[in-house]
Amino acid sequence: MTTTTIYLDRDYLIDQVFWQYAAQFCDRHNARDFFEARYSTPAQIVRIGEDRAAHLMPWLDELASLRLDGPQPEQFLRAQALLSQCSTSLLLS
Numbered sequence: 246m247t248t249t250t251i252y253l254d255r256d257y258l259i260d261q262v263f264w265q266y267a268a269q270f271c272d273r274h275n276a277r278d279f280f281e282a283r284y285s286t287p288a289q290i291v292r293i294g295e296d297r298a299a300h301l302m303p304w305l306d307e308l309a310s311l312r313l314d315g316p317q318p319e320q321f322l323r324a325q326a327l328l329s330q331c332s333t334s335l336l337l338s
Contacts, residue, residue: 253328259276259280305327308324308328
């Protein structure tokens with residue numbers, strides 16, 4: 246069994262929710278209320294099937310490899326793109 250753990254800052258997630266659904270929110274505070282109503286628990290455990298895991302694995306592997314030498318500012322945009330690809334893929338499943 247393989248476990249992948251991703252720690253994300255709550256404010257970062259709220260910003261992502263705001264921009265992903267910007268047409269539905271007046272401002273970032275509306276996005277925060279939306280997020281907190283649906284994800285009140287700070288930790289979320291997502292279990293995905295084997296097929297979906299195989300689909301996400303290349304992105305998660307690359308994301309993990311970016312962190313081997315610690316956070317590097319020049320890798321931020323690539324890490325953000327990988328997180329976006331993973332979340333979009335999960336939402337579309």
